[in-house]
Amino acid sequence: MEKKPVLSVKNLKTYFYTEDGIVKAVDGVDFDVYQGETLGIVGESGCGKSVTALSILRILDEKGRIVEGQVLLDGVDLTKIEEQDMRKIRGKDIAIIFQEPMVALNPVFTIGDQIMEAIMLHQKVDEKTARNMAVDLLRKVGIPEPEKRIDQYPHELSGGMRQRAMIAMALSCKPKVLIADEPTTALDVTIQAQIMELMKELQKEYGMAIMLITHDLGLIAENADRVVVMYAGKVVEYADVKTLFNDPKHPYTWGLLHAIPRLDIEQTRLYNIPGVVPDPLHFPPGCKFNPRCEFKEERCTREEPQLIEVGENHTVRCFFWQKVDEAKKRKVGEFV
């Protein structure tokens, strides 16, 4: 069954024009998000995952600019429409949840004010209706005593409660796409699970698509249907979640999975990918991963690989992806 994507990002390039030079934070990213599905975007800090999210909503800071590419929401290119039309999409069709619920809510307004503001902006309802809707939303996201909580300020709520309030705000207009930018990173583990569970339930109920941005592979494994792995502003691998975890093709993905501690085998020392994320102002020539790559050859330092199809709905940006397969066989005791 061929589904049509709700949100489709094509060759997106977002550059930041800083005093030190041009930072190519996002440099050619493609992916599709389907209704009712969760797309995981995974990568290290600074790989461009959050910038991708901000580019979709066009809320980059003044130095950042989308220089190329398309962001299609139901076929409409969001990079081309007027700012005032974009405003009608933000919060209504595409909503976002940020990483830090501590700082993502305005400290001087009650959570009720902030949720009602979103409701009244996009829906023609009076204040009383909006308030009732906000109370319902708070109840739905599992905040106890919503009639009381609605008049509280963010600092009066715990971190988990604040993130629930953020979710209530994001869902207030039943968006088609919900971008969750590291929604659980700032929360402790038990709360993380609750929040993810809540998001899954709400996804079922509303049928929205979720873009889950995280560096936590565990979160991806449990929640995503499809995964985009990003490195240095580019998609390096794209596959459905099972394929990615069982059969990674890119050396970077392989390294990431390899670095997860495992209970089923004995490990004296945890694997880590050598080196650090390259400085975005001075990317290496050729493949951007080459300085850290175990399978590097001379060609990698000269030429930039393109995304190639290696299986059904599985693409990878590497010349020598077969080498990863060989490595997997070789190190079978350590890594499956």
Place this chain on the structure above:
Amino acid sequence: MLTYIVRRLLLLPLILFGLSLIVFGMIQSLGPDRLLAAYVNPGVLDKLTPAQLEKIKQKYGLGDPMMIRYLKWLKNTLQGDLGWSLVGKQPVRDAILSRLPWTAELALYSIIPVVFVGVWLGVIAAVNRDKFLDHFVRIFAVVGWSFPDFVFGLIVLMVFYSILGWFPPGNLSLWADQVIKSPEFRRFTSLVTIDALLNGRFDVFVDALRHLVAPILTLSWLWWAYLLRITRSSMLEVLTKEYIRTARAKGLSERVVINKHARRNAMIPVVTVGGGMVIQLFAGTVIVEMVFNRTGMGSFTATAATQLDYASIMASTLFYSLILVLGNLVIDILYAVVDPRVRLG
């Protein structure tokens, strides 16, 4: 909140007591001979014999130990007798009561341009960061902030009085002064501008205003430059906050993001410095009233200090510290009003 206010107010007498002790000690440390200058014309002082000097010291109690003299002063003050003002040639209490409204009018009206222009320009500068408008406003602010108020006051006086003749110095024109002293003119608030309106004397109101414009301009110039800089930097900081991004991500227009979500947060530090600034405005009246030849608390204090009129000095010091303490209390309360995270207690 109420207990907090009450507690702060209960501390007030203690603060005033300590302060009066310090100021009294400072004045008395000049020694009895220097203090004589307050009672005897310096020209005559040289011609007096030591015996005569001793007699005068005895008469005014200048020879007594400091503690005794302080307790005497304290006793009289607590009974409402602040002493005789040599500068005002009337009881200190009357001298202050007759001068206070003029200063209050000047300082209070100065707050309006300071706050509105300062905050407004600060927000504009922050929103247009590093653009022409921002640079222009900032240069304006730096120049304003670096100008000493007595120099600026003299320039204002020269331009608007000597050259243009628009805004004369002094408190009121002679005719208006006679009007407000006439029995038909009823004093409701003792602030001339308001009383003039309440009495339906629009001409007196205009005259009072003409005399206020130049000192207000001088007094506020420095401070709105200051407030502008505080507002700008506070606003810039707030604009980088994540909740601003949340507000934008909701689909709010930039105007609402700036004026509602950002400005309210940016006002938190502004209230703190802005409140301190209002207190400073009262102090600033000292110089401005001297420059513009206004009679008020500022010029009264300055004259009293130069003439060692210590009864007046003590009373004005207490007055200014009262303003300081009450002003700070108001700031704390305002602080809790703008920032829901602040709990007084």
